Amino acid sequence: MSLILWSHPYSGYGQKTAVALYELGLPFELKLVDGSPEVMDGFLAVSPFAKMPTLIDTAAGRTVIESxxxxxxxxxxxxxxxxIPDDPEAALEARFIDRxxxxxxxxxxxxxxxxxxxRAGAPNETAMAQDAKELETAWDMLETRLADGRTWGAGESFTLADCAAAPLMTYARRLVPFGDRPRIRAWHARLxxxxxxxxALEDAAPFGDLMPAPPPED
Known part of the structure; x- marks a missing residue:
């Protein structure tokens, strides 16, 4: 198999890439990044920043990082x-929502x-509050962007933006709920x-629930 994905099925960015692979019908081999010393040695050899996912295309001799x-x-x-839509404007919107x-x-x-x-000692409540506030701002921005009636994140076709949205929104809403944002809720339901x-969720299921937050109640 020519495509090897170094990742973990519970990783949000790993799931983002897995969604793309499944959408495109591209077979791949998963190299599970489980944190063990022997695996990490191999992972660091292909991904110097130890960031998941890393894609190896053995047929082309290419290593690609950043989801x-x-x-x-x-x-x-x-x-x-x-x-990535062929139309430049649509492609720009897909990349913007992805960012x-x-x-x-x-x-x-x-x-x-x-x-x-x-991971860095006692939790920094001030930092967490600021991050939660920025998440609220992101929800507001996305809710406004969806006001034109689009079906998916960047328009009427499923794109890079939706590959990112599916896992990242699913996990982030457990920390900061969507609240009264009906367009985001409807988009997320479609995802x-x-x-x-x-x-991608089935791939992650055997590893249990690794998110340090309860499922959303909203």
Missing amino acids: SIVIEYLDRLAGAGRL VLDTYVGGNMNRIVFNRLG MARPSFLR
Whole structure:
């Protein structure tokens, strides 16, 4: 198999890439990054920053890191135009929504989780409050963006933006609920029914619930 994905099925950014692979129908081999010393030695050899996911295309002799770049690479590999629209304006919107999700949803979520798990000592309540506030701002921005009636994150087709949204919104809403934002709720419901994301969730299920926050009650 020519595509090897170094990742963990519970990783939000790993799930983002898995959704893209399933959408595009590209078979791949998972190299499970489980934290063991022997695995980490191999992972660091291909991913110097130890960030998941990392894609190895053995047929092309390419190593690709950063989930958004990995998905752009996969889209081109599959024939282009599916997850990155051919239309320049549509492509720009897909990339913009992806950046909002990665930076202001995933980024803030990960910092809150980092604090809750005590990875840097006692949780910094001030920092967590600031991250939660930025997450609220991200929800507001996305709710406004969806006001034009689009079906998916960047328009009428499922794109890079939705690959990011499916896992990152699912986990982040457990920290900062969607609240009274009906358009985000409806979009998220469509994502939760997408077969590619359901497959990614099935991959993660054997590892249990690793999120240090209860399921949302809203």
